[in-house]
Amino acid sequence: MQDSGINVLFMGSNFLRLLEGLCVTLRISLISVILSIPLGIFFGIFMTLKNPFSKAISRIYLEFIRIMPQLVLLFIAYFGVTRAFGWSLSADVSATVVFVLWGTAEMGDLVRGALISIPKNQYDSAFALGMTKAQTFIHIVVPQTFRRLIPLTINLTTRMIKTTSLVVLIGITEVLKVGKQIIDANRFEYPSAALWVYGVIFLLYFLACWPISVMAKKLEKRWG
Amino acid sequence: MENKVQLKINNLRKRFGTEVVLDGINLTVNKGEVVVVLGPSGCGKSTLLRCMNGLEAISEGEILLDGEKITAGSKEITKLRQKIGMVFQSYDLFPHKNILDNVTLAPIKVQKIPRKEAEERAEKLLRRVGLWKKRKAFPRELSGGQKQRAAIVRALCMNPEVMLFDEVTAALDPQMVREVLNVMLELAEGGMTMVIVTHEMQFARAVADKIIFLEKGKITEEAEPEEFFTNPKTETAKEFLQSFVYEKHKIQ
Numbered sequence: 246m247q248d249s250g251i252n253v254l255f256m257g258s259n260f261l262r263l264l265e266g267l268c269v270t271l272r273i274s275l276i277s278v279i280l281s282i283p284l285g286i287f288f289g290i291f292m293t294l295k296n297p298f299s300k301a302i303s304r305i306y307l308e309f310i311r312i313m314p315q316l317v318l319l320f321i322a323y324f325g326v327t328r329a330f331g332w333s334l335s336a337d338v339s340a341t342v343v344f345v346l347w348g349t350a351e352m353g354d355l356v357r358g359a360l361i362s363i364p365k366n367q368y369d370s371a372f373a374l375g376m377t378k379a380q381t382f383i384h385i386v387v388p389q390t391f392r393r394l395i396p397l398t399i400n401l402t403t404r405m406i407k408t409t410s411l412v413v414l415i416g417i418t419e420v421l422k423v424g425k426q427i428i429d430a431n432r433f434e435y436p437s438a439a440l441w442v443y444g445v446i447f448l449l450y451f452l453a454c455w456p457i458s459v460m461a462k463k464l465e466k467r468w469g
Numbered sequence: 470m471e472n473k474v475q476l477k478i479n480n481l482r483k484r485f486g487t488e489v490v491l492d493g494i495n496l497t498v499n500k501g502e503v504v505v506v507l508g509p510s511g512c513g514k515s516t517l518l519r520c521m522n523g524l525e526a527i528s529e530g531e532i533l534l535d536g537e538k539i540t541a542g543s544k545e546i547t548k549l550r551q552k553i554g555m556v557f558q559s560y561d562l563f564p565h566k567n568i569l570d571n572v573t574l575a576p577i578k579v580q581k582i583p584r585k586e587a588e589e590r591a592e593k594l595l596r597r598v599g600l601w602k603k604r605k606a607f608p609r610e611l612s613g614g615q616k617q618r619a620a621i622v623r624a625l626c627m628n629p630e631v632m633l634f635d636e637v638t639a640a641l642d643p644q645m646v647r648e649v650l651n652v653m654l655e656l657a658e659g660g661m662t663m664v665i666v667t668h669e670m671q672f673a674r675a676v677a678d679k680i681i682f683l684e685k686g687k688i689t690e691e692a693e694p695e696e697f698f699t700n701p702k703t704e705t706a707k708e709f710l711q712s713f714v715y716e717k718h719k720i721q
């Protein structure tokens with residue numbers, strides 16, 4: 246019999262299962278993004294404080310998160326924390342915690358970058374017009390920071406969606422794992438199934454991230 | 470002309486760390502008077518202007534505007550700054566707002582006047598400097614000269630009593646210098662009290678009622694323009710003025 250691996254996709258509920266897997270991925274990333282953005286804004290403002298103590302703390306946090314591969318963080322959260330403290334975090338929760346810690350660090354750094362990129366002269370001009378610090382922040386700093394941040398934040402979101410696929414390694418059944426299961430189940434009947442399944446997964450990721458990245462480009466052009 | 474004192478500086482001293490940048494400045498600016506501050510680079514001209522509206526905290530002495538003390542970081546400073554317009558070398562318009570919004574932002578948010586009234590004020594001023602047609606343009610769409618005229622209007626729209634200009638034409642192409650200086654000349658004729666830092670000597674001579682020469686943070690000469698330009702008293706001022714004169718045979 247000819248090997249037409251494409252059939253695998255339409256067998257039983259395979260396609261639906263892949264979609265469900267994608268939903269798990271997207272749910273974890275979405276929750277992480279939604280929590281990371283406000284936390285990152287606070288963290289970013291915190292990083293711009295002149296206080297040497299806050300500077301050191303935020304530096305250490307940022308470097309730690311950046312240097313550790315996300316995979317290691319995931320393992321620490323899922324296996325390590327359970328061992329060390331006896332809390333048993335579910336795989337979903339540990340994944341979300343790790344992605345929020347990571348997202349907050351990255352978002353914070355973006356916010357810090359946007360804030361410090363506003364020239365001192367903008368502040369001086371606003372003050373010279375009699376504006377208070379609060380008025381300057383609201384009317385001059387926030388809108389300019391916001392415009393710079395929108396495309397960057399969208400990029401971070403796509404990065405988070407893509408990175409979420411790592412959670413398969415702590416046992417969460419997401420899109421990649423479903424794909425693997427389907428491939429394994431059909432290994433002998435349809436050896437080329439892998440190609441099709443991964444092709445579809447590729448397509449699903451593309452469909453999830455592409456509109457976001459198009460939007461980011463558009464906004465960047467408009468406000469850049 | 471009555472000699473009402475608008476701005477008075479008594480024994481002003483300004484240090485950055487241990488470096489004394491302004492050293493015992495005494496200066497009186499009367500209402501309607503135009504004072505031009507000259508001096509070599511780094512002598513403290515910008516710092517002097519920035520002290521006048523409280524952008525820099527002073528170390529000693531006092532600065533009085535209409536008899537009210539200017540103190541950086543004080544509660545009253547935002548009130549007092551509304552009476553002092555300042556224009557910088559790099560225009561520093563707000564890039565996220567169009568020209569009209571740049572100009573009306575402070576009147577609306579700081580002086581709390583109705584938008585309509587602010588826009589009427591802005592229209593009058595923008596027309597005067599030939600920028601009314603550009604009111605919907607964003608700063609990045611304007612030439613340097615247009616940006617600087619818009620920045621002047623932005624300051625004027627607060628109806629200030631004093632205007633401070635810090636080398637406002639230094640970043641402009643030569644053909645745009647004129648259009649900006651004309652606006653300033655017109656202001657001076659209209660009786661605006663102004664303190665101007667500039668490297669345009671012809672302009673300084675034409676616009677000034679009084680020239681101040683700063684040298685290492687001290688006022689070493691204070692004279693009427695004719696007197697200063699024809700007969701400078703200090704060596705440094707002579708050299709300074711000479712540096713603007715080009716003579717072919719002197720270059721070796």
Ligand SMILES: Nc1ncnc2c1ncn2[C@@H]1O[C@H](COP(=O)(O)OP(=O)(O)OP(=O)(O)O)[C@@H](O)[C@H]1O
Binds near residue numbers: 510515
């Ligand atoms: N924020 C600051 N911190 C430390 N030193 C400063 C600061 N601002 C100015 N200075 C120093 O104060 C001195 C006077 O500077 P200022 O900018 O007032 O000079 P200036 O006369 O405006 O010069 P220029 O003609 O080049 O604009 C300089 O030696 C400068 O290095």
Ligand SMILES: [Mg+2]
Binds near residue numbers: 514515516635636
């Ligand atoms: Mg200067």
